[in-house]
Amino acid sequence: DQQVKQNSPSLxxxxxxxxxxxxxxxxxMFDYFLWYKKYPAEGPTFLxxxxxxxxxxxxxxxxxxxxxxxxxxxxxxxxxxxxxxxxYFCAATRVRGSRLTFGEGTQLTVNP
Amino acid sequence: xxxxxxxxxxxxxxxxxxxxxxxxxxxxxxxxxxxxQSLGQGPEFLIYFQGTGAADDSGLPNDRFFAVRPEGxxxxxxxxxxxxxxxxxYLCASSGWGTSGRGNTGELFFGEGSRLTxx
Numbered sequence: 001d002q003q004v005k006q007n008s009p010s011l012x013x014x015x016x017x018x019x020x021x022x023x024x025x026x027x028x029m030f031d032y033f034l035w036y037k038k039y040p041a042e043g044p045t046f047l048x049x050x051x052x053x054x055x056x057x058x059x060x061x062x063x064x065x066x067x068x069x070x071x072x073x074x075x076x077x078x079x080x081x082x083x084x085x086x087x088y089f090c091a092a093t094r095v096r097g098s099r100l101t102f103g104e105g106t107q108l109t110v111n112p
Numbered sequence: 113x114x115x116x117x118x119x120x121x122x123x124x125x126x127x128x129x130x131x132x133x134x135x136x137x138x139x140x141x142x143x144x145x146x147x148x149q150s151l152g153q154g155p156e157f158l159i160y161f162q163g164t165g166a167a168d169d170s171g172l173p174n175d176r177f178f179a180v181r182p183e184g185x186x187x188x189x190x191x192x193x194x195x196x197x198x199x200x201x202y203l204c205a206s207s208g209w210g211t212s213g214r215g216n217t218g219e220l221f222f223g224e225g226s227r228l229t230x231x
Binding site: 004006034036041042043044045046049089091097098099100101102103104105 | 116143145147152153154155156157160167168170171203205207219220221222223224225
């Protein structure tokens with residue numbers, strides 16, 4: 001049972017444009033959501049998070065939107081840069097600080 | 113070092129052998145997590161420690177897998193009678209969650225992982 005799904009295995013955008021990565025979840029008990037970025041041969045790196053009591057959280061070029069009724073969240077990167085090329089994982093948890101459930105990941109490629 | 117350290121970075125073993133993977137978390141982090149990542153998949157939860165005790169071990173796939181954290185710092189993931197299906201990257205993460213002051217964000221800091229190949 002895949003409780004967190006990222007339906008797009010890959011996304012390609014031009015430098016300077018917006019990248020939108022999507023994530024859906026099925027467990028209504030999830031209360032906290034995170035995005036991680038992963039480069040090859042490295043561990044995942046935390047990017048941004050959002051609590052279920054909010055619908056938007058912004059940090060520089062990165063914004064995460066949460067639609068609880070649709071059980072959907074998205075990560076917007078504006079403007080996209082070639083250094084953003086990586087695999088992006090969506091993750092969710094019922095209790096902050098406890099186990100995370102990850103999606104399958106989306107490979108983002110930003111072309112110069 | 114300042115980050116999460118995992119050893120070995122690569123381990124090749126034969127089916128049926130015993131393997132130990134070590135994780136050295138960020139100093140002061142009380143929470144420690146083990147995940148497993150197979151090719152093309154997201155990290156899959158195995159076990160989570162808060163201090164010395166396992167707060168949640170529900171992700172361990174079977175009784176061949178065991179993890180310890182005897183002094184609340186370094187942790188060892190132990191795999192007995194390895195099988196080819198155990199081949200994956202084993203990721204360790206630590207978090208300041210549960211401590212006061214800085215670092216109390218619940219954010220997980222991951223190591224680079226230990227790549228296990230069972231022949």
